[in-house]
Amino acid sequence: xxxxxxxxxxxxxxxxxxxxxxxxxxxxxxxxxxxxxxxxxxxxxxxxxxxxxxxxxxxxxxxxxxxxxxxxxxxxxxxxxxxxxxxxxxxxxxxxxxxxxxxxxxxxxxxxxxxxxxxxxxxxxxxxxxxxxxxxxxxxxxxxxxxxxxxxxxxxxxxxxxxxxxxxxxxxxxxxxxxxxxxxxxxxxxxxxxxxxxxxxxxxxxxxxxxxxxxxxxxxxxxxxxxxxxxxxx
Amino acid sequence: xxxxxxxxxxxxxxxxxxxxxxxxxxxxxxxxxxxxxxxxxxxxxx
Numbered sequence: 698x699x700x701x702x703x704x705x706x707x708x709x710x711x712x713x714x715x716x717x718x719x720x721x722x723x724x725x726x727x728x729x730x731x732x733x734x735x736x737x738x739x740x741x742x743x744x745x746x747x748x749x750x751x752x753x754x755x756x757x758x759x760x761x762x763x764x765x766x767x768x769x770x771x772x773x774x775x776x777x778x779x780x781x782x783x784x785x786x787x788x789x790x791x792x793x794x795x796x797x798x799x800x801x802x803x804x805x806x807x808x809x810x811x812x813x814x815x816x817x818x819x820x821x822x823x824x825x826x827x828x829x830x831x832x833x834x835x836x837x838x839x840x841x842x843x844x845x846x847x848x849x850x851x852x853x854x855x856x857x858x859x860x861x862x863x864x865x866x867x868x869x870x871x872x873x874x875x876x877x878x879x880x881x882x883x884x885x886x887x888x889x890x891x892x893x894x895x896x897x898x899x900x901x902x903x904x905x906x907x908x909x910x911x912x913x914x915x916x917x918x919x920x921x922x923x924x925x926x927x928x929x930x931x
Numbered sequence: 932x933x934x935x936x937x938x939x940x941x942x943x944x945x946x947x948x949x950x951x952x953x954x955x956x957x958x959x960x961x962x963x964x965x966x967x968x969x970x971x972x973x974x975x976x977x
Contacts, residue, residue, distance in 0.1 A: 740940075741932050751944035755953045762957070801964055809953040816949050914961065921968045928975040 710787050710927045717920045724917035728910050735906030743899040755813040761908035763806040765915055767869050769799035774866040777859035789855035793845060794923035798915050800838035826875040827883035830868060837865040
């Protein structure tokens with residue numbers, strides 16, 4: 698059987714169900730192992746920061762959570778758009794399954810940012826472009842979930858949610874480039890594809906391990922939730 | 932990285948409240964999501 702046929706085979710919710718279960722279990726295990734490794738490197742290998750002392754150790758959850766919050770939104774909007782264009786039920790279900798996890802990582806990015814801002818900036822919150830656009834992202838996730846919950850017919854709920862998700866996707870590049878476009882209190886990107894990271898290797902390793910752990914966690918949570926959605930809609 | 936015992940580790944150079952406040956809420960929130968998923972999975976199978 699060719700690979701093309703396999704893809705359409707798994708586009709059906711019923712055949713996807715057992716595959717999602719197997720993949721979710723592997724991802725839960727991967728997330729736990731990567732998080733343990735990341736926490737070990739973050740707290741026992743990475744050195745003290747010369748400027749911020751130990752307060753900087755919040756970076757190991759703050760930056761990966763902020764990355765996930767933006768990335769999950771784009772994946773959610775992408776699935777929603779596929780569902781809207783091709784009426785594939787599984788695509789819309791994936792979008793609904795990603796929303797709560799995305800909202801959770803947005804909340805974590807804001808919470809850890811507040812607790813980092815207090816010792817380094819002297820304030821928990823400031824209406825700065827980066828912080829404000831990230832708060833709008835949280836409202837977009839919550840709005841998507843509330844809208845879908847308010848509509849009884851699943852197909853209409855999928856369509857309405859997809860429109861909101863696609864329009865809201867404009868906010869993601871605004872968050873990402875906010876530190877360049879506006880003069881913000883928030884610092885610029887610590888990691889970019891174009892140049893070497895501006896931090897010690899152990900700090901960078903701890904951050905990447907936690908980012909991979911959050912990736913595995915998000916995939917596991919989304920797959921576990923989509924299984925519930927498939928079974929509930931059956 | 933040497934912390935000089937557990938008290939040094941928990942103190943986090945005077946930033947203990949901020950660092951542990953961030954980590955506790957993060958892993959607490961993830962644990963709550965896992966619990967809610969376990970509950971929902973059991974309910975849908977029944």
